[in-house]
Amino acid sequence: MRLVLRVLGTWLIGLAVVLIVVDGTKSLGANALFLTSLGEVWRTVNAASLETVAAFFETRLFADLLGAVFAALLTYPAFAVVGVPGIVLALMGRRPRQHQFVETERI
Numbered sequence: 001m002r003l004v005l006r007v008l009g010t011w012l013i014g015l016a017v018v019l020i021v022v023d024g025t026k027s028l029g030a031n032a033l034f035l036t037s038l039g040e041v042w043r044t045v046n047a048a049s050l051e052t053v054a055a056f057f058e059t060r061l062f063a064d065l066l067g068a069v070f071a072a073l074l075t076y077p078a079f080a081v082v083g084v085p086g087i088v089l090a091l092m093g094r095r096p097r098q099h100q101f102v103e104t105e106r107i
Contacts, residue, residue: 005093012086019079038081039074 019036026034042050057066073081 002093002095005089007093009086009088009090009093012082013090014086016079016083016086019082023077023079035077037075038078041078042074 019041023034023036026036039050054067054070057063057070060066
């Protein structure tokens with residue numbers, strides 16, 4: 001299970017790095033800060049699935065809350081939305097630390 005978490009986390013971190021490089025390249029070209037939102041990236045990759053997910057959330061029990069959260073999530077920078085869960089998954093997949101306590105007389 002740890003291997004799956006680490007691999008998935010690594011892929012998400014890699015995708016976040018690609019997205020931040022794309023934003024950096026656009027920022028250098030425009031000579032201004034340019035951050036691509038998740039909604040723009042998703043619309044570029046597959047607009048039909050974006051509409052399908054939005055329609056799915058409209059049919060759920062807390063449709064207003066889910067719609068607001070989904071709309072807010074789509075406005076955040078894409079590298080942050082992908083990178084933060086990647087870091088969390090990678091940290092969850094790491095080995096537990098072996099704490100070695102040293103007596104104070106040996107320091």
